[in-house]
Amino acid sequence: MTALLEVKDLQVRVEEREILHGLTLTVNEGQVHAIMGPNGSGKSTLSHVIAGKPGYEVTGGQILFKGEDLLEMKPEERAAKGVFLAFQYPVEIPGVATMNFLRTALNAQRKARGESEYSTPDFLKKVREVSKSLNIPQDMLKRGVNVGFSGGEKKRNEVLQMALFEPSLCILDEMDSGLDIDALRIAADGVNALRSPKRAMVVITHYQRLLNYIVPDVVHVMSKGRVVKSGGKELALELEASGYAQFEDAA
Amino acid sequence: MPAVQETVERVKRIDVDQYRYGFETLIESDKAPKGLSEDTVKFISEKKNEPAWMLQWRLEAYRRWLTMTEPTWARVDYPKIDFQDLYYYSAPKPKKTISSLDEIDPEILKTYEKLGIPLREVAMLEGVEPKPGDQDPARRKIAVDAVFDSVSVATTFQAELKKAGVIFMPISEAIREHPELVQKYLGSVVPTSDNFYATLNSAVFSDGSFVYVPPGVRCPMELSTYFRINERNTGQFERTLIIADKGSYVSYLEGCTAPQRDENQLHAAVVELVTHDDAEIKYSTVQNWYPGNSEGKGGIYNFVTKRGDCRGDRSKISWTQVETGSAITWKYPSCILRGDNSSGEFYSIAISNGYQQVDSGTKMIHLGKNTSSRIISKGIAAGKSQNTYRGLVTAHRKATGARNFTACDSLLIGDKCGAHTVPYIEAKNSSATFEHEATTSKISEDVLFYCVQRGLSQEEAVGLVVNGFVKDVLQQLPMEFAVEAQKLISISLEGSVG
Numbered sequence: 001m002t003a004l005l006e007v008k009d010l011q012v013r014v015e016e017r018e019i020l021h022g023l024t025l026t027v028n029e030g031q032v033h034a035i036m037g038p039n040g041s042g043k044s045t046l047s048h049v050i051a052g053k054p055g056y057e058v059t060g061g062q063i064l065f066k067g068e069d070l071l072e073m074k075p076e077e078r079a080a081k082g083v084f085l086a087f088q089y090p091v092e093i094p095g096v097a098t099m100n101f102l103r104t105a106l107n108a109q110r111k112a113r114g115e116s117e118y119s120t121p122d123f124l125k126k127v128r129e130v131s132k133s134l135n136i137p138q139d140m141l142k143r144g145v146n147v148g149f150s151g152g153e154k155k156r157n158e159v160l161q162m163a164l165f166e167p168s169l170c171i172l173d174e175m176d177s178g179l180d181i182d183a184l185r186i187a188a189d190g191v192n193a194l195r196s197p198k199r200a201m202v203v204i205t206h207y208q209r210l211l212n213y214i215v216p217d218v219v220h221v222m223s224k225g226r227v228v229k230s231g232g233k234e235l236a237l238e239l240e241a242s243g244y245a246q247f248e249d250a251a
Numbered sequence: 252m253p254a255v256q257e258t259v260e261r262v263k264r265i266d267v268d269q270y271r272y273g274f275e276t277l278i279e280s281d282k283a284p285k286g287l288s289e290d291t292v293k294f295i296s297e298k299k300n301e302p303a304w305m306l307q308w309r310l311e312a313y314r315r316w317l318t319m320t321e322p323t324w325a326r327v328d329y330p331k332i333d334f335q336d337l338y339y340y341s342a343p344k345p346k347k348t349i350s351s352l353d354e355i356d357p358e359i360l361k362t363y364e365k366l367g368i369p370l371r372e373v374a375m376l377e378g379v380e381p382k383p384g385d386q387d388p389a390r391r392k393i394a395v396d397a398v399f400d401s402v403s404v405a406t407t408f409q410a411e412l413k414k415a416g417v418i419f420m421p422i423s424e425a426i427r428e429h430p431e432l433v434q435k436y437l438g439s440v441v442p443t444s445d446n447f448y449a450t451l452n453s454a455v456f457s458d459g460s461f462v463y464v465p466p467g468v469r470c471p472m473e474l475s476t477y478f479r480i481n482e483r484n485t486g487q488f489e490r491t492l493i494i495a496d497k498g499s500y501v502s503y504l505e506g507c508t509a510p511q512r513d514e515n516q517l518h519a520a521v522v523e524l525v526t527h528d529d530a531e532i533k534y535s536t537v538q539n540w541y542p543g544n545s546e547g548k549g550g551i552y553n554f555v556t557k558r559g560d561c562r563g564d565r566s567k568i569s570w571t572q573v574e575t576g577s578a579i580t581w582k583y584p585s586c587i588l589r590g591d592n593s594s595g596e597f598y599s600i601a602i603s604n605g606y607q608q609v610d611s612g613t614k615m616i617h618l619g620k621n622t623s624s625r626i627i628s629k630g631i632a633a634g635k636s637q638n639t640y641r642g643l644v645t646a647h648r649k650a651t652g653a654r655n656f657t658a659c660d661s662l663l664i665g666d667k668c669g670a671h672t673v674p675y676i677e678a679k680n681s682s683a684t685f686e687h688e689a690t691t692s693k694i695s696e697d698v699l700f701y702c703v704q705r706g707l708s709q710e711e712a713v714g715l716v717v718n719g720f721v722k723d724v725l726q727q728l729p730m731e732f733a734v735e736a737q738k739l740i741s742i743s744l745e746g747s748v749g
Contacts, residue, residue: 053700079706091701095719101705104715109706144719161705 001028004066004200005050005169011060012042012049019045021225022061027169030197034211034236035204037222038244043204044088046222047173051085052078065169080112084167086158088174093145098157101145102127106164130163134190152183159190170194170201176210188213208240223247283340289313292454295340299423299457302430312443312453319447325610326639326671327579329515329552337486337517339455396421396460396476408472415471417501418463422490425461432463436494440523440560440587448519448581449556452488456521459489464499464530473729475504478520486517493523495530497563502533502729515543515578520555528563528590533571535728536584537736540576547606547635550578557584558614561593561622569596570613571727573736575743578607583641585614588622588650595624598724600736602743603636603668612642612673617653617683626657629721632668633744639671646683653683661691662720664713664744714741 005027012020020042027033035043049056050063052075063070070078093101107117118126131141134156146154155175162170172191176184191214195201203214211219211233219235220227221244228247229235283294292313296306321332395408396419412419418429426433443453460476478489495501518540524532534557543550553576559568570584586595597613615624624644632638638661646653661670672689694716702712717740718725725733 051700051704053704054696074708075700075703076706076708079704085704087701087704091695091698093698093702093716093719095722096715101715104711105702105705105707108708108711112706165705 001030003027003064004029005202006064007046007050007061008064009061010046010049010058010063012045013057013059014045014055018059019056019225020049023222023226025220025227027200027202029168029200030195031218032195032201032203032214032216034214034216034219034233035202035222035227036206036208036219036236036239037247039206041222042225043222044173045225047085047171047202047204050078050171051075051083076108077112079165079167080109082166082168084162084165084170086155086162086170086172086175088177090146090154090158092147092149094147096145097142098145099127099141102141102161102164105161109165126164127160130160133193134160134163135186136160150183151178152180152186155179155183155187156190159187159194163190163194168199170199172201172203172205172214174204174206176205176207184210185213208236211236221247282338285338286335287313287337287339287455291339295455295457298340299426301423301426304430304434305426308438308443309454312450313455315444316447316450316454319450321447325581325641326637326673327581327608327610329579329608332515332517332552334451339486339488340457396474411471416465416468417470418461419474420461422459422461422492423457425492429461429463432494433461433492436492436523436525437490438523440525440558441521441556446556448554449521452490452519452521452556455486456488456490459491459520460493461491462493462501462503464495464501466497466499466527468496468499470499470501473502473504475506477506486519488518489520491520491522493532493534494525495527495532495566497527498529499527500531500533502535504535504537504729506537506539515549516541516551518551518553518555518577520557522555522557522584524557524559524568526559526561526563526566526568526590526593529565530563531567531569532559533569534559534584536570536572536574537728537739538572538574538576538580539739541578542576542605542607543578545605547578550607551576553577553580553582555582557582558587559585559595560587561590561595561619563593564590564619565592566590567594567596569598569727571596571598571724572600572611573724573728573739574599574601574609574611575739577609580607580609580611582611583613585616586624587616587618588624588653589618590622591619592621593619594622596727597624597626597628598727599628600631600721600724600740601629601638601640602631602633602740603638604634604743605636606634607636609637610639610641612640614643615645615655616643617646617650617655619650621652621654622650623654624656626655626659627723628657628659629724630659630661630670630672631664631717631720631744632661632670633664635667637669637671639673641673641675643675643677644685644687645675645677646680646685648679650680651682653678653680653685655683655685657685657687659687659689660720661689662717663691663693664717710741713744717741717744 003026007023007025010020010023037043058071103123110117136156146157175187203216216233219231219233221229283291292309296309441449443450462474464470493503526532540551540553561568568586574580588595595615601609601611603609613626626642628640630638630640640659644655659672663670670691674687676685678685698716699712703709718737725736728736
């Protein structure tokens with residue numbers, strides 16, 4: 001199996017405080033990895049650093065994506081290369097119709113890759129297909145990006161973008177937060193439909209619940225800025241029963 | 252991190268240095284002697300071949316002006332202007348009356364071509380003029396009046412407009428050809444005693460546009476005027492007068508640019524609009540005067556008085572402005588809602604970057620019964636600029652049922668700029684309904700990161716967010732200009748992310 005994402009001994013600081021102290025993680029093509037851990041263990045920091053959010057200082061280690069140095073790339077270059085982060089709290093952009101946003105972003109990525117931009121009919125056709133499968137009504141696409149969307153709608157909008165942009169690496173940051181069980185199921189079904197041998201996913205979550213719907217190949221436990229244990233999907237169940245306390249002590 | 256470093260670099264060369272219209276046209280010009288005196292006023296009036304009443308009117312304004320002092324209440328700061336150190340009249344040579352485009356100095360024609368303003372009607376009609384890459388064959392006809400420094404150099408489509416009964420000509424010509432109309436309306440909305448700059452304008456205005464739309468006529472095309480200041484140390488004082496007679500309609504657009512210069516240039520215009528019963532005027536401005544460089548040197552001082560009088564019942568005046576230029580803007584396009592059931596609108600996008608200072612807004616003066624007004628103001632401040640909305644909404648005692656809705660939104664980009672909102676509201680009639688909403692927001696790092704994570708560059712992200720922010724106002728512009736304005740907004744904000 002080919003490694004898609006290789007995080008090697010990653011050390012990250014935010015305002016003088018070290019959050020990640022030498023984190024190592026390898027995600028192969030076609031795999032789904034779950035990253036679990038208590039609040040403050042560095043899960044979201046990891047996702048932000050992979051996507052290139054400003055404000056983090058990488059003091060050591062490296063991140064390779066398809067063998068290339070990800071840390072040398074601007075966030076938009078990473079997106080065009082196929083890194084997608086589904087946000088825990090997707091932002092609202094008033095006055096910018098969702099449809100317009102999707103098209104602008106998709107064409108920006110295609111342009112960066114040297115591909116031709118989508119024509120309007122082709123684009124509309126593609127959006128209609130995908131939004132239908134995610135139970136997203138057309139009028140939602142005419143509204144401002146995430147403006148007045150419910151929690152479930154916001155997450156479905158994230159999955160919609162994931163489906164449209166066809167990234168090779170999807171990072172799902174706390175996708176289950178703020179969702180009721182029905183909304184969670186719709187979003188998870190959308191994610192599962194995107195699983196493919198060429199695509200990898202990193203699912204970040206507190207709770208085992210989400211992993212009933214998106215079943216991982218590998219589960220990692222993070223504590224205090226490191227991966228402290230890795231295992232199969234049964235590790236998640238074990239955690240559900242015993243809690244994180246044992247790992248906090250271990251770290 | 253590299254991304255952050257690049258943003259910092261970009262901020263350093265703040266966009267105002269990339270002003271696209273900063274070229275100068277080398278032509279000979281005919282100027283009045285420097286300074287302002289009764290002789291200057293007489294000189295201008297004589298150059299324009301004006302009747303005695305017009306000179307009298309100017310002189311009265313000049314004498315009045317001598318007794319006035321510059322207003323200081325606006326939130327703008329600039330060194331004192333030496334009004335004796337300016338030229339008040341500059342005309343491109345040859346100065347004789349121009350009867351056809353062929354007589355215009357080719358250099359001036361080139362200037363307008365560079366600005367993308369086609370003056371040749373034939374070219375316009377055949378649609379061969381558009382810039383490379385512009386593939387829109389369905390361009391609507393637009394009549395253009397081009398004002399270069401102090402004089403109008405060309406007005407297109409005059410014949411076709413005449414057929415419809417519409418008068419569209421330089422005001423200097425209207426004074427000679429339609430004295431009864433000019434005498435009746437000039438100064439009837441903005442009196443010569445109105446304010447320091449308007450009074451100065453009344454004394455020394457040299458040209459501008461005049462429009463009269465007769466009863467029941469819907470003007471068959473958009474009218475527009477392009478103002479260009481070229482001469483050094485020259486003030487531009489244009490005067491625009493638009494009258495929409497009963498049941499008529501006209502849409503008018505003005506655009507403004509100037510060369511890049513180290514010294515400040517003064518622009519003090521007056522615009523008067525009059526609508527009679529059931530008439531409507533839609534007045535749009537895309538103002539892009541040179542804003543000064545990234546150190547705040549140079550740029551236009553834009554002190555403008557614009558006012559519309561809804562004189563007739565059920566008449567309507569709508570102001571739309573996209574303000575991206577000028578070092579200092581002092582401008583409050585207003586509506587006097589005199590006729591019963593008349594309505595006024597003000598849609599504004601004011602963008603400031605670099606060291607620009609904007610103090611702009613509107614006045615809605617409700618005098619008639621059941622009058623209504625609507626104000627949508629979007630201020631965007633970037634760089635080290637200051638952006639103030641100042642507005643007055645007032646209902647007179649007899650203005651039963653007056654209604655106003657005001658929404659003022661400000662957007663801050665970066666942390667070295669300021670946005671201010673100063674609304675004045677006065678209701679002397681208890682049945683008035685006034686609503687005011689105001690918001691101030693920042694383009695947050697989170698929003699920008701969300702956009703770049705989806706593949707947009709930092710600048711595309713800012714452009715997208717800003718265009719969303721101003722959408723309500725852009726929709727008010729005539730289609731062709733909405734596209735232009737959208738581009739202008741992106742250019743004005745290039746490199747503003749910090």
